[in-house]
Amino acid sequence: MSIEVLHPGLLSTVQDLGRCGHAAxxxxxxxxxxxDALRLANALLGNAATLAGLEITLxxxxxxxxxxxxxxxxxxxxSARLDGHPVNAWSALQAQAGSVLELGRASSGCRxxxxxxxxxDLPPVLGSRSTDLNAGLGPLPRxxxxxxxxxxxxxxxxxxxxxxxxxLNPRPWFAVAEHEPLRLLQGRDHAGLDQASMAALCNSEFRxxxxxNRVGVRLEGPALRLMQALxxxxxxxxxxxxxxxxxxxxxxxxxxxxxxxxxxxxxxxxAVDLPRLAQARPGSALRFTLSDLDTATRALLxxxxxxADLESRIHSRLAAT
Amino acid sequence: MPQWETLGESAVLLRxxxxxxxxxxxxxxxxxxxxRRAALPxxxxxxxxxxxxxxxxxxxxxxARGTRDAFGTLHEAxxxxxxxxxxxxxxxxxxxxxxxxxxxxxxxDLAEVARRAKLSQQALIALHCAPLYRVAMLGFAPxxxxxxxxDAALQMPRRAQPRVSVPAGSVAIGGAQTGxxxxxxxxxxxLLGRTPWRLFDAAREPACLLQxxxxxxxxxxxxxxxxxxxxxxx
Numbered sequence: 001m002s003i004e005v006l007h008p009g010l011l012s013t014v015q016d017l018g019r020c021g022h023a024a025x026x027x028x029x030x031x032x033x034x035x036d037a038l039r040l041a042n043a044l045l046g047n048a049a050t051l052a053g054l055e056i057t058l059x060x061x062x063x064x065x066x067x068x069x070x071x072x073x074x075x076x077x078x079s080a081r082l083d084g085h086p087v088n089a090w091s092a093l094q095a096q097a098g099s100v101l102e103l104g105r106a107s108s109g110c111r112x113x114x115x116x117x118x119x120x121d122l123p124p125v126l127g128s129r130s131t132d133l134n135a136g137l138g139p140l141p142r143x144x145x146x147x148x149x150x151x152x153x154x155x156x157x158x159x160x161x162x163x164x165x166x167x168l169n170p171r172p173w174f175a176v177a178e179h180e181p182l183r184l185l186q187g188r189d190h191a192g193l194d195q196a197s198m199a200a201l202c203n204s205e206f207r208x209x210x211x212x213n214r215v216g217v218r219l220e221g222p223a224l225r226l227m228q229a230l231x232x233x234x235x236x237x238x239x240x241x242x243x244x245x246x247x248x249x250x251x252x253x254x255x256x257x258x259x260x261x262x263x264x265x266x267x268x269x270x271a272v273d274l275p276r277l278a279q280a281r282p283g284s285a286l287r288f289t290l291s292d293l294d295t296a297t298r299a300l301l302x303x304x305x306x307x308a309d310l311e312s313r314i315h316s317r318l319a320a321t
Numbered sequence: 322m323p324q325w326e327t328l329g330e331s332a333v334l335l336r337x338x339x340x341x342x343x344x345x346x347x348x349x350x351x352x353x354x355x356x357r358r359a360a361l362p363x364x365x366x367x368x369x370x371x372x373x374x375x376x377x378x379x380x381x382x383x384x385a386r387g388t389r390d391a392f393g394t395l396h397e398a399x400x401x402x403x404x405x406x407x408x409x410x411x412x413x414x415x416x417x418x419x420x421x422x423x424x425x426x427x428x429x430d431l432a433e434v435a436r437r438a439k440l441s442q443q444a445l446i447a448l449h450c451a452p453l454y455r456v457a458m459l460g461f462a463p464x465x466x467x468x469x470x471x472d473a474a475l476q477m478p479r480r481a482q483p484r485v486s487v488p489a490g491s492v493a494i495g496g497a498q499t500g501x502x503x504x505x506x507x508x509x510x511x512l513l514g515r516t517p518w519r520l521f522d523a524a525r526e527p528a529c530l531l532q533x534x535x536x537x538x539x540x541x542x543x544x545x546x547x548x549x550x551x552x553x554x555x
Contacts, residue, residue, distance in 0.1 A: 023368035023375065025529040026459035125523045135463050136504065137523060188326055233339055234460060236368045236375025238332045260370055260460035268329040297330045301384060
């Protein structure tokens with residue numbers, strides 16, 4: 001069981017939930033930039049949540065199935081076609097041996113996650129199959145290339161073909177069209193911003209720079225300044241940290257960030273909004289608003305519980321068919 | 322006791338200071354070992370840095386453990402562990418001796434560094450081999466050790482032009498630190514030599530030869546010893 005890459009797309013990588021627990025060795029997590037979307041795609045196929053799929057960016061790949069297998073696509077709409085026929089995202093679909101799945105351009109948003117029955121079965125590296133492009137880690141430590149053949153794992157549950165008789169409502173899991181500002185929590189050095197910069201952070205529009213990648217989203221907008229330059233020693237980082245390099249253009253860290261960094265930290269993106277940031281296309285506009293830790297934590301827990309609840313409802317429904 | 326700084330919803334930095342300082346760093350490693358030994362549930366990462374320690378935790382686990390918020394609950398669990406950390410537990414538990422072939426093709430900056438430090442190359446090598454360094458933290462790339470303890474005579478600004486790629490195993494100095502490039506990486510430090518050791522190999526157990534908090538000494542080897550050792554390594 002395998003799939004073959006006929007066309008790799010712009011940047012398609014193998015991702016699971018990430019390489020947890022090795023930060024002390026300088027090894028970051030990487031992993032799907034929207035873990036919920038990958039989890040839901042896996043759930044639709046009856047896969048374990050930890051199985052690896054593909055993360056697809058802006059222009060999707062073309063893949064040939066070498067055996068009959070199910071697949072599910074969650075995230076941005078890539079106008080998927082199976083053997084030339086349009087197919088729905090957010091549902092479980094079946095490909096036959098020889099079928100070709102062709103993903104086009106993202107019509108809105110930036111990324112989607114493709115799960116396959118049995119998952120992509122490459123040998124895990126330090127507990128994860130995720131590609132970390134920045135660190136050059138993973139069983140496939142690079143983006144997909146034409147001709148790659150990715151093995152699929154044996155599928156534990158029934159070989160009954162999943163079907164597209166029902167699908168998930170992409171909302172609220174894919175909320176890129178909403179123009180609500182992204183929520184920020186104050187970081188250690190927020191109070192060190194000069195008055196104009198503090199105001200600009202929440203009252204201005206920022207653009208996603210083309211140099212953005214899985215390490216971080218680089219923002220272009222009014223240059224933000226600290227009242228006094230700060231000498232920082234390197235400290236641990238997490239996704240969502242908003243760093244301010246000397247040039248004044250902030251960077252919001254994403255899943256592939258290095259484990260430590262020494263730039264001032266003016267804010268943290270609320271984790272509940274990280275999936276929305278992962279959908280921000282280069283050149284698109286973003287706005288921010290200040291929130292607080294309690295509100296952000298409640299929102300995150302609510303989302304995690306809603307996702308877990310949805311996973312278990314999908315599981316029951318699959319078990320009943 | 323350290324300051325607590327929340328890092329988003331499910332991580333915290335415990336910070337003892339904001340300087341490169343051996344004593345501060347020793348406190349960080351003592352706290353990290355105490356936390357690792359305690360094996361609290363729902364702690365996903367314990368990552369020491371120079372003067373701070375990152376804890377990443379499972380929000381679901383820690384918000385469910387008490388009526389208070391996750392940080393409050395975590396604080397109550399962590400504080401007694403830190404308080405019980407003995408002040409004497411600051412010495413490295415391990416000491417590793419890393420072989421280095423200094424100068425020549427393996428250390429292209431040795432001569433220039435010696436000139437800037439007004440030392441003979443032999444004296445420079447002796448100064449670099451003398452201290453017991455401490456792996457203050459691993460970062461920048463998987464398995465890159467930042468070593469504290471560089472002799473003041475060898476402390477100098479980084480190169481004006483960083484190299485696009487530095488060979489794996491290069492032993493280098495930058496500012497007040499010395500380090501070893503575990504893989505071919507871009508680098509702005511001065512290259513003094515190279516070790517035949519493979520510092521990081523994800524397919525090996527352990528993947529990383531140096532652990533945070535380890536003591537490290539360098540020992541000078543010849544180019545022949547370097548080649549023989551590089552041939553024999555696994």
